[in-house]
Amino acid sequence: MMNMFRMMTGNIKPVLAAVAVAAGLAAAVPQAGACTRVVYQGEDSLFVVGRSLDWKTPIPTNLYVYPRGIEKAGDVREGAKRWVSRYGAVYAVSYDGGVTEGMNEAGLVINGLFCKGTVYGNAQTAGRPPMSLAVFVAWLLDTHATTEECVATLRSHDFDISGATFDGGTVSALHWGITDASGRTAILEFDHGEVRIHYPGDILAMTNDPQWGEMKAVLEYWDKVGGANFLPGAVRSPDRCARANFFAHNVERTADGRTAVAITRSVLACSSVPYRYTLSGEPNLSSTQWRSFADTKNRRYYFDIVTGDGMYFVDLKRCDLRPGSPVLKLDTSRHAHDCGDATRWLEVSAPFTPMY
Numbered sequence: 001m002m003n004m005f006r007m008m009t010g011n012i013k014p015v016l017a018a019v020a021v022a023a024g025l026a027a028a029v030p031q032a033g034a035c036t037r038v039v040y041q042g043e044d045s046l047f048v049v050g051r052s053l054d055w056k057t058p059i060p061t062n063l064y065v066y067p068r069g070i071e072k073a074g075d076v077r078e079g080a081k082r083w084v085s086r087y088g089a090v091y092a093v094s095y096d097g098g099v100t101e102g103m104n105e106a107g108l109v110i111n112g113l114f115c116k117g118t119v120y121g122n123a124q125t126a127g128r129p130p131m132s133l134a135v136f137v138a139w140l141l142d143t144h145a146t147t148e149e150c151v152a153t154l155r156s157h158d159f160d161i162s163g164a165t166f167d168g169g170t171v172s173a174l175h176w177g178i179t180d181a182s183g184r185t186a187i188l189e190f191d192h193g194e195v196r197i198h199y200p201g202d203i204l205a206m207t208n209d210p211q212w213g214e215m216k217a218v219l220e221y222w223d224k225v226g227g228a229n230f231l232p233g234a235v236r237s238p239d240r241c242a243r244a245n246f247f248a249h250n251v252e253r254t255a256d257g258r259t260a261v262a263i264t265r266s267v268l269a270c271s272s273v274p275y276r277y278t279l280s281g282e283p284n285l286s287s288t289q290w291r292s293f294a295d296t297k298n299r300r301y302y303f304d305i306v307t308g309d310g311m312y313f314v315d316l317k318r319c320d321l322r323p324g325s326p327v328l329k330l331d332t333s334r335h336a337h338d339c340g341d342a343t344r345w346l347e348v349s350a351p352f353t354p355m356y
Contacts, residue, residue, distance in 0.1 A: 034237060034286040035113040036271045037177045038205045038244045039185055040264040043255040047183045049109040049294045050264040051101065052272045054286040057167070061094045061290060063303060063314060063330040063342075064352060066138070069323025074139060074159065075130035076356045081159050085142035088321025090301045090314050092292060095166060097355035098134040105316050106145035107181030107296035110137050115175040115189065117211045122193025125160045133163025133172050134354035140178075147184040154188060157195045164355045177206050181296040187212050205244035205271070208237040219245055235273045235285070244271035257298045264293055265304070265311075275306050303342075305332060310339025318343045327351050 034054035041047055053059065067088045074081035089104035101111040131139065144150045163172045175189040187198040189211055198212045203219055206212070218238040222231070227246030232239035247267045254260050272288040279285055293302040304311040312335065319328065329349035330342055338345070 034208055034235065034240070034273055035111075036205065036207050036240050036244050036268060037111050037113060038248050038264065038267055038271070039177075039179055039183065040248060040251070040260055040267065041183055041204070042253050042260045045182070045297055046255055046257060046260055047179065047181070047296045048257075048260045048264040049103075049111065049177070049179050049296065050261075050268045050291065051111045051113070051177075052268050052288045052291045053100065054273050054288045055167075056284050056286050058289050058307075059094050059167075060096070060333070061092050061100065062096055062332050062352075063301075063346075064091045064093050064349070065089070065314060065316070065319050065321075065328040065346060066091065066142075066351075067321045067323060067325040067327070070142075070327075070351075072135065072138070072142065074135055075132045077130045080130045080132075081139065083139060083143055087142060087145065088316065088319065089138070089141040090316060090319075091138060091141070092303070093352050095355065096352050098163070098166075098172075099137040101292065102137060102141050103294040103296070103299070103301050103316070104141040104145075105299060105321055107299060108141060108145060108147070108150070109177075109179045109294040109296060110140055110150075111177045111292075112137060112174040113177065113206065114173060114208050115211060116173050116209050118173040118175060118190050119192040120161045120190045125157070125193045128158055128160040131159040131161045132354060132356045133161060133174070134356055136161060136163075137176070145180070146182070147178050147180040147186050150178050150188075151186055151197055154195050154197065161190070166355065175206075175211070179296065183296075202249075203245055204248040205241050207241040207244070210238075215241060218242065222246070235277065240271045240273075244268070247271070257295050257300065261293045261295060261300075261302055265291065303332065305336065307336065309337045312339050312342035312345075314346070315341060315343045319346070 037051040068085050070085045087104040089102050091099045091102040094100045103109045140150050179185045189196040222242040231243050251263050275287050277287040291304040299316040300313045302313040326348040328346035
């Protein structure tokens with residue numbers, strides 16, 4: 001303990017500054033929607049995108065595999081965006097009504113995380129073709145292969161995004177992490193109707209509030225402190241982001257996909273919120289409900305429900321994604337005690353019904 005104190009004394013001022021900034025930014029944010037996303041960079045073009053979904057109650061989530069060639073609409077309203085899928089993909093669909101995240105056969109991964117500062121529309125966006133949050137991620141995965149392709153589409157902003165409330169009236173205020181098979185990452189945010197694209201560069205993690213500009217400043221404080229000396233340990237968004245970023249930079253790099261997923265899983269465990277975490281006077285605290293890991297090189301999408309006995313994966317390379325192939329579904333409630341290759345458990349299914 002004395003040695004640790006001596007290591008920290010030289011850095012006590014930046015530590016206190018970082019703590020003050022992080023606490024100030026997070027104090028006004030109810031801890032109701034917490035998630036963590038991290039990008040692991042291995043050897044030989046191997047990347048694993050891991051994320052935790054944290055919420056105050058379980059969010060039932062099933063996995064769907066969609067083939068190419070399906071015509072889709074972004075909303076039920078007149079004039080909605082329409083497209084035909086160019087890429088097959090696996091989606092994580094919450095409440096069987098909205099795509100939270102997924103990976104397509106090109107290795108593009110998109111994850112939605114809560115960000116309470118989000119405002120999607122303004123007077124200028126109101127007349128554009130409607131796009132529901134329920135299928136927004138699916139649209140991007142269906143029609144893009146790379147991060148830069150997504151960014152180009154998003155910058156054109158020829159749509160009006162909105163979504164239904166859920167879980168008793170909760171508004172889906174989100175921002176998104178986008179990573180492709182090359183490891184190129186972008187963060188998408190909506191600021192009062194304006195599209196904001198950020199390139200995190202050497203920062204490998206993202207969480208929730210505040211929006212990226214302020215979060216980056218917090219992480220820069222912690223980078224100066226040095227995680228080997230001190231890391232924030234609370235469950236606030238900036239604390240989790242700082243821990244995940246530090247550990248992602250300081251784990252072994254491997255070319256083995258299974259080992260890479262195991263490493264990413266351990267990084268997320270260090271930055272997740274304990275299951276059924278409670279704190280006196282804070283009734284809306286979130287805890288980690290499930291985690292996912294997308295191996296962009298081997299096209300394997302892993303799913304890990306914290307109350308389950310194990311973790312399983314869908315291998316997109318083994319799925320029939322040709323036009324005309326059926327939609328497949330993995331009902332996660334029926335596989336709570338299973339682990340390993342879940343591709344064999346996929347069943348032909350009707351498409352999910354979006355919560356427009």
